[in-house]
Structure formats: C-alpha cells, structure tokens
Amino acid sequence: MSVLSNKFSRFTVLFALLFLVGCSTPSIASETESDTTKFNASEVILHHVMDDHVWHFFDGHQGTWFLPIIVYSSERGMDVFSSRNFYNEHHQVVEYNGYKLEHNHIYLADSGKAVLDISITKNVTMLLINAILLLLVFLAVAKAYGKSSGKAPKGIQSFFEPIIVFVRDEIVKPNIGHHYEKYLPYLLTLFFFILFGNFLGLLPGAGNMTGNIAVTLTLAIFTFLITNFSGNKAYWGHIFWTPGVPMALRPIIMLVEVIGIFTKPFSLTIRLFVAITAGHIVLLSLICLAFIFKSVYVGAGASLMVLFISLIELLVAGIQAYVFTLFTSLYIGMATADHEHH
Amino acid sequence: MGAGIGAGLAAIGAGIGIGRIGGSAMEGMARQPEASGKIQGAMLVIAALIEVAALFALVICLMVALS
Numbered sequence: 001m002s003v004l005s006n007k008f009s010r011f012t013v014l015f016a017l018l019f020l021v022g023c024s025t026p027s028i029a030s031e032t033e034s035d036t037t038k039f040n041a042s043e044v045i046l047h048h049v050m051d052d053h054v055w056h057f058f059d060g061h062q063g064t065w066f067l068p069i070i071v072y073s074s075e076r077g078m079d080v081f082s083s084r085n086f087y088n089e090h091h092q093v094v095e096y097n098g099y100k101l102e103h104n105h106i107y108l109a110d111s112g113k114a115v116l117d118i119s120i121t122k123n124v125t126m127l128l129i130n131a132i133l134l135l136l137v138f139l140a141v142a143k144a145y146g147k148s149s150g151k152a153p154k155g156i157q158s159f160f161e162p163i164i165v166f167v168r169d170e171i172v173k174p175n176i177g178h179h180y181e182k183y184l185p186y187l188l189t190l191f192f193f194i195l196f197g198n199f200l201g202l203l204p205g206a207g208n209m210t211g212n213i214a215v216t217l218t219l220a221i222f223t224f225l226i227t228n229f230s231g232n233k234a235y236w237g238h239i240f241w242t243p244g245v246p247m248a249l250r251p252i253i254m255l256v257e258v259i260g261i262f263t264k265p266f267s268l269t270i271r272l273f274v275a276i277t278a279g280h281i282v283l284l285s286l287i288c289l290a291f292i293f294k295s296v297y298v299g300a301g302a303s304l305m306v307l308f309i310s311l312i313e314l315l316v317a318g319i320q321a322y323v324f325t326l327f328t329s330l331y332i333g334m335a336t337a338d339h340e341h342h
Numbered sequence: 343m344g345a346g347i348g349a350g351l352a353a354i355g356a357g358i359g360i361g362r363i364g365g366s367a368m369e370g371m372a373r374q375p376e377a378s379g380k381i382q383g384a385m386l387v388i389a390a391l392i393e394v395a396a397l398f399a400l401v402i403c404l405m406v407a408l409s
Contacts, residue, residue, distance in 0.1 A: 270398060271391075274394055275397060277401065278397035278400055278401055279397075281401075281404065316390060316393075319386060319387060319390040322387065323387060323390060
C-alpha cells in the first residue's frame with residue numbers, strides 16, 4: 001500500500017514536510033546592516049524578540065506591513081497615522097509631524113517627552129489574531145456540540161474534547177473542588193489562549209506574543225483579581241491571622257503572607273515570559289550562528305538543531321500553558337477552600 | 343565575562359535539578375511500573391518549572407552581556 005493511501009497519512013506526510021521546511025529556513029533579514037559591517041547577532045536577536053511598530057516579513061519593497069500608530073499626548077491630542085511615515089525611501093528613520101521614533105519608542109520631536117503609545121504594534125496584532133483564532137475554533141466546537149448532541153463527536157469537536165476534558169478533570173476539578181463550574185470558562189479560555197499564543201509565536205515570521213511581559217502580567221493580574229475577589233473569610237483569616245501559629249510569630253507570618261499575595265502573580269508572570277522568550281532567544285541564536293560563520297555547512301547543522309529545539313519548544317508551549325492554568329486553579333482553590341478544622 | 347560565568351552556573355543548576363528529578367522518577371518507575379504514566383507526567387511538569395528558573399538566570403545574563 002502506498003504511503004499516501006489514506007487521508008491521515010497524507011495529512012501526516014504533508015504536515016511533516018511543511019514542518020521540516022518551515023523549521024529549517026532561517027528567515028532573518030537585517031536591512032539596517034550594510035554588507036561591510038559585522039553581523040550584530042545580539043541586535044538581530046533582540047529585535048526579533050521584542051515588540052515593533054512594523055511587521056517585517058521579508059526584505060524588499062512589499063515585505064513590510066506598516067502597522068498603524070496611535071499616540072496620545074496632552075499637547076497634541078490623539079494622532080493616528082501609518083508607521084510608514086517614519087521611514088523614508090532609504091529605510092532610515094525620520095521624524096514625522098512632530099514625533100520621532102527612537103529605539104521603538106515615540107517621543108515628541110521638540111520637547112523629547114514621551115507620549116502615550118497605544119498603537120497597534122506587532123504584539124497587539126498577534127493578540128488580535130489569537131483572539132480571532134480562538135473565537136473561530138471554539139464557536140465551531142460549540143456549534144458541533146449543538147448539532148450532534150447525544151451522538152459521537154466528530155471533526156474539530158473530537159479534536160478538542162479530550163483537551164477540554166483534560167483541563168476540566170485534571171486541572172480545574174481537583175484543585176478547586178466544588179463550585180468549579182464558576183471558574184471553568186475562564187480557566188479554559190486562559191489555557192487555550194496561552195496554548196494558541198505559544199504555538200502561534202513559534203511559526204516563522206510571527207510575533208513573540210506570550211513572551212511579552214505586558215501580556216503575561218495582564219493574565220497574572222486577572223488571576224490576582226479573581227483570587228482575591230473570591231477569597232472567603234477563611235482565606236483572609238489565614239493571611240492576616242494564621243491559625244495554629246504561636247501568637248508572637250503571627251505579625252511576621254502576616255507580613256510574609258501579604259507579600260505572598262503579590263509574589264504569586266509575579267511568579268506566574270515571570271515564569272511564562274521567561275520560558276517563551278528564552279526559547280525564542282535560543283532558536284534565534286542558533287539561526288544567527290549560520291550568519292556569524294557565513295558558512296552553508298554551519299547553516300545546515302544549525303537548521304537541524306533548530307528543528308529539534310523547536311520540538312522541545314512545542315513541548316514547553318504546552319507545559320507552560322498547563323502550568324499557568326494549574327497554578328491559577330491552585331490559587332483559586334486555596335482562596336475558596338472551605339475552612340478546615342485544625 | 344561575569345555573564346558567561348552566570349549562564350554556566352545557571353546551566354549547572356538546571357542540570358543538577360532536572361537530574362535529581364529524573365533520577366527519582368526513574369527509581370519510582372522501577373519500583374512501581376503501573377504508576378509510570380503519572381510519574382512521567384509529573385516529572386515533565388517539574389522539569390519545566392526547574393528549567394524556567396535556569397532560563398530566568400540566562401535572561402539576566404543576556405541582559406548583562408548586551409547592555
């Protein structure tokens with residue numbers, strides 16, 4: 001039987017080919033470096049990991065998507081314009097309309113003050129793409145549940161149902177106990193948002209969305225708000241007046257517990273940010289090796305290593321989504337736990 | 343040079359931590375092969391947590407080296 005005989009093996013072979021090709025093509029271009037200067041690997045790596053006002057796909061005239069810039073300042077009010085205005089024909093940064101762009105921050109040209117920058121940057125566009133993808137996928141899954149109620153699941157519903165059941169039965173239910181239905185929609189959204197965001201960030205040419213500390217900080221702030229607003233009397237009692245501890249130690253323990261309220265979301269932020277960003281930096285460093293040594297053989301070897309490390313990054317993407325959701329449900333469970341009798 | 347030493351120490355720390363958890367996981371799986379699925383799942387998660395600590399140190403070293 002030929003290997004392309006049934007749909008599944010055709011799909012597998014096509015996916016494997018695309019994956020190999022996608023993972024082994026270094027897609028970095030540094031248009032700001034001329035051919036005579038040395039290749040500055042750290043600049044290229046940092047530029048690809050950080051946020052940007054333009055989305056650079058490939059070199060050439062049509063290769064850059066100039067995202068809109070939205071700034072607000074008390075002197076000039078709100079201004080919306082395309083970031084194309086910041087670059088002249090020779091791809092150098094110029095001033096425009098009283099604003100200047102320095103190291104990806106926008107300042108007022110005359111006074112040098114910073115402006116409130118709420119532009120649609122590369123990471124914001126990735127967030128919107130992630131949101132649209134989540135809506136498309138899960139509205140389809142929900143519709144499939146409506147249509148095939150009582151029957152066996154098929155199609156996209158059968159792909160996501162084991163994952164949803166895994167999140168519910170292994171992460172949410174054991175850690176929150178009863179009342180878990182109240183928090184399940186948010187935790188499922190959180191899990192799939194981080195999962196899809198991590199996977200999207202690994203695609204070539206994509207932005208590093210979950211590796212942006214503002215995004216992970218926002219998710220951690222949501223956890224902080226949910227935990228502390230659903231905290232019951234036992235939770236606050238444990239923080240401020242810990243039972244079972246000798247009286248003299250209670251103020252110290254209170255200080256430690258109050259700091260603990262803030263370190264828990266902080267650790268969530270840092271964990272996700274560091275895991276994803278460091279993974280991207282490792283991948284980019286390996287690709288930059290080929291440019292530093294300027295050799296095809298180093299490039300081939302580096303591409304092979306990039307392939308294997310990308311597989312590890314896929315695993316890390318899944319694990320980080322699992323760990324974030326697990327810790328969030330742990331904290332919610334600790335906050336809503338019934339009072340145990342000591 | 344400090345950044346290089348720091349990154350190396352972070353790698354040593356990660357190696358030791360993940361090695362210990364891997365060793366305990368192997369021992370547990372040898373004692374009770376039926377539980378190897380659960381042990382493997384827990385091992386992967388804990389390895390990811392330890393690795394994040396090492397990567398945190400790596401990112402700090404990178405920031406020191408590049409600024």
